[in-house]
Amino acid sequence: MFGKKKEQPQIDKEQLELIQNAQKRIKQKKRLYVHFVLFLIGSVFIIIANTVLNIGKDFKLLGKEWFLFAILIWLFFLIYHVFNVFITHKFMGKSWEKKQLDKLIIQQKTRIEQLKNELHKEAPLIAESERYNESLNKKEKTSELTIIVAAAENDAIGKDNKLIWHLSDDLKRFKSLTNGHHIIMGRKTFESFPKPLPNRTHVVITRQTDYQAPEGVIIVNSLEDAINVAKNDPQPYIIGGGEIYKQALLLADKIELTRVHENFEGDAFFPEIDASVWTETTNVFHTKDDKHDYEFSFLTYVRK
Template sequence: MFGKKKEQPQIDKEQLELIKNAQKRIKQKKRLYIHFVIFLIGSVFIIVANTVLEIGKDFTLFGKEWFLFAILIWLFFLIYHVFNVFVTHKFMGKAWEKTQLDKLIVQQKLRIEQLKNELEKEAPIIAESEHYNESLNKKEKTSELTIIGAAAENDAIGKDNKLIWHLSDDLKRFKSLTNGHHIIMGRKTFESFPKPLPNRTHIVITRQSDYNVPDGVIIVHSLDEAIKAAKNDPQPFVIGGGEIYKQALLVADKIELTRVHENFEGDAFFPEIDTSIWKETANTFHTKDDKHEHEFSFLTYERR
């Protein structure tokens, strides 16, 4: 998502090693079979050479014909070859090959299931964004959807449903930009406020059908519904949390981001901004001072 290409499933190192081992075992078995055939033919040839052709007939060792010792020595090497193939590499054989093949099949099935689960999770978001874009094509767009938020260098935006930092100028900027507009948020973000923010229309996205809110707060069940509810606002804002940001990044026109130049521990994160889709159009840096414990920058991005 967000302009990044998904990596194509590939055979991993473990699977590749299994395939190489299987190929190696096949070669070893073929060589052993060839060795056995040559041993039989060679033994017959040696016996015939000594008894029929009388080659080395008068040469004996310990009172025995020399070809018996030649065959025994060759037999020793054949037995060593057999031991090396069937004992030293005891994991081989048809049963072993079938086991490895079964492992490959199981691993590929797991990969397919993971891909299916990812597609099932992303399908509603993709469908929602396509529906929204389709509606924009049918009629002239009259509003500019803007994402606004603050994120650390590691994209952390909050912990335990609370802000991680307090930056006076950031709060002032948020108030100035969103004042008089519709602000779209998830349920947890709304619950993080002591009370609804003044002079703004709150649109809360929740799956709960009986969620109770104060008068004036609009309840919807999807980002698409939230955008429709704010259609008369020339610039509605999406203010969080992490999952709502992720969905909004597909359809938003603009991002107003405060980038806090430190890493923080968090449990909610701002999605990565793909610079092939988003162009930075403004950047204002702020140093630390009496009211600000951290350096930060006000960044503006617009869709390319």
């Protein structure tokens, strides 16, 4: 109420600059239009003055009526004015172009800083993978860490912590491959199960220090700890979710991928597989049928 000043609407500086330049452009065109009209009126007046009023009738240049040279000189200035408006003085001008270039340079510098920050965030994860690989080099490797996942063409793997599709053969393959092995997963993936899967050792990664799980489920705080827990298993599997897959992709030896040949809306995604790191060794295609609503392929990748 009282004592409060009414806020004045603010115009973006860049928009204001565009408006000002547009106004200058309009003034340039108006002056050119006035020049053109005066040229037409003046030319008619000079011709009438010479031919009707006999002003300077006896004065000639190079055998021609003087008004012809007057009109040509005026026409020259008109052409020069047109050239000046549309060619020499550009809409925004050199100073505006320089400002835009400076802004582009600032944006590029900002983007570089963002990339540096992202790299800084990824550094601990990269360091973890390097430590893991170094430890493997120091001692003979006894297990093969495998990622197992079903992903759509757009890499969607789930929505609202649930599977997006139901493929009977894919579930059978998952059961066959993981049976008798350690399965490593994030907390949300574990909580998506109605109960622990039979004949498998569940290793759940969570930051919660007091997380409660059924008897037999192993709780750890990092992927590195989960791998250490499963070190005596010759074939432990990473089964999700999206963030765990992202971390495991730096450490895994193999990927067992079911590629569902459709695009789906999801909120969890599998990272893109880098062809320079992974080699496809198996590709088995399955068509639609009574038990499968979508075409899919069983793919196996091994690290190069």
